[in-house]
Amino acid sequence: MAGMGCFLPRKYRSPLAFKILLVCELPLSVGILTLTGIAAPNLYRTKLWQDGADNGFNSSPDEKVYALANYRPYTTPRPWSPFTTNFNLVIAVLSLFFLLTKTPMFIMNVFYPPLSLLVHAICVLLYSIAAAFQASSDTTDPKHPQPGPPWYITKNCNVASLHTNVNYCNQAKATFALSVVLVFLFACHLVLAAISCFPTEEDREKKRLKEERKSTLAELKSIKSPLNPDGKMTFPLTTPRTTAFNRLEGNTDLPLRDRSDSYSTMPREEETQGMFQKPEPQQEAQMYFPPPPQAAGKGKA
Incomplete structure (x- = not known):
C-alpha cells in the first residue's frame, strides 16, 4: 500500500509477552554475571583442565610447556582458553547493561521494535559464540582427544578426580x-520484535486515514489561499475607488484591468471628486406680494 514504506512501528504486538521476557531475563542475567565474575580470571579453568587430563578425558595443561620447549606452535583449546573466560564475563556485563537500559525505555514507550530487533540480535550472536566456545572440542593431544564438549558438560561432576573440583564443575x-537459556530467551525477544515490525491491518487503516486527512487539508489550504509560484495573490485586490474607475471606463468586471491605456484615459482626482459630491439643494424662490394700496384720505373730496 502506498505510504507504508516509511512505517515506523512503535508498539509491540504483545506488550505482555515483552514484560514476561523482561521478568525472566533479570534473574538469568544476574546469575550468569555472578558465575562468570567468580570464574574470572582463572579460578577453576586450569583445575578442570588438569582434572580432565588426569581422567584421560582431554589434553593436559603441560602440553603447552612441551610445545614451547620443542619450538612447536601451540593453540590453547577454546574450553580452556583465557579468552573464553573473559569473553563470558564481558557479554554478561553487556547484557545486564542492556537490561537496565531497555526496561525504563520500554516503560517510557521509546524502546521501539526496530531497536529491540538490533539489540537482541547482538545478544543472540554474542551468547551463541560464548556457548560454542564453552562446548568446543580439544584435539591437541592425539592420545587423549576430546571430539565433543568438555567433560564437565557431558559427564557427571562426581567423576572428578579431586573432590574439590566437583563444585567448580x-x-x-x-x-x-x-x-544456552539466554540464547533462547533473546531469540524470543528477537522473534517478537521482528513480528512487531510488520504493520497490522489497524496500522494500515490509520496510515490510510492520515494520508487522506493530509491530502484534504492540502486541498482546503490551496482553495483558501490561492498563491502563484512567486508567493503573490492571484486575485487582485479591489477598493471602492478602483471600482468607481472601472465603472467610469464602462467595464462590467469589477476588478481593475491591468492595461496600460486604461490609466491614460482615467479622469483626474479633482474631476472625480466632483462627480461623487452630493449637489446642494436649491432654495425655493420666495413669492413677492406688493403691499396693499393705502385707502384714500378721508378729508379728500
Missing part, C-alpha cells in the same frame, strides 16, 4: 546452561 556446567 557444577559452576562451569551452570554457566554453560545459562548461556
Whole structure:
C-alpha cells in the first residue's frame, strides 16, 4: 500500500509477552554475571583442565610447556582458553547493561521494535559464540582427544578426580546452561520484535486515514489561499475607488484591468471628486406680494 514504506512501528504486538521476557531475563542475567565474575580470571579453568587430563578425558595443561620447549606452535583449546573466560564475563556485563537500559525505555514507550530487533540480535550472536566456545572440542593431544564438549558438560561432576573440583564443575556446567537459556530467551525477544515490525491491518487503516486527512487539508489550504509560484495573490485586490474607475471606463468586471491605456484615459482626482459630491439643494424662490394700496384720505373730496 502506498505510504507504508516509511512505517515506523512503535508498539509491540504483545506488550505482555515483552514484560514476561523482561521478568525472566533479570534473574538469568544476574546469575550468569555472578558465575562468570567468580570464574574470572582463572579460578577453576586450569583445575578442570588438569582434572580432565588426569581422567584421560582431554589434553593436559603441560602440553603447552612441551610445545614451547620443542619450538612447536601451540593453540590453547577454546574450553580452556583465557579468552573464553573473559569473553563470558564481558557479554554478561553487556547484557545486564542492556537490561537496565531497555526496561525504563520500554516503560517510557521509546524502546521501539526496530531497536529491540538490533539489540537482541547482538545478544543472540554474542551468547551463541560464548556457548560454542564453552562446548568446543580439544584435539591437541592425539592420545587423549576430546571430539565433543568438555567433560564437565557431558559427564557427571562426581567423576572428578579431586573432590574439590566437583563444585567448580557444577559452576562451569551452570554457566554453560545459562548461556544456552539466554540464547533462547533473546531469540524470543528477537522473534517478537521482528513480528512487531510488520504493520497490522489497524496500522494500515490509520496510515490510510492520515494520508487522506493530509491530502484534504492540502486541498482546503490551496482553495483558501490561492498563491502563484512567486508567493503573490492571484486575485487582485479591489477598493471602492478602483471600482468607481472601472465603472467610469464602462467595464462590467469589477476588478481593475491591468492595461496600460486604461490609466491614460482615467479622469483626474479633482474631476472625480466632483462627480461623487452630493449637489446642494436649491432654495425655493420666495413669492413677492406688493403691499396693499393705502385707502384714500378721508378729508379728500
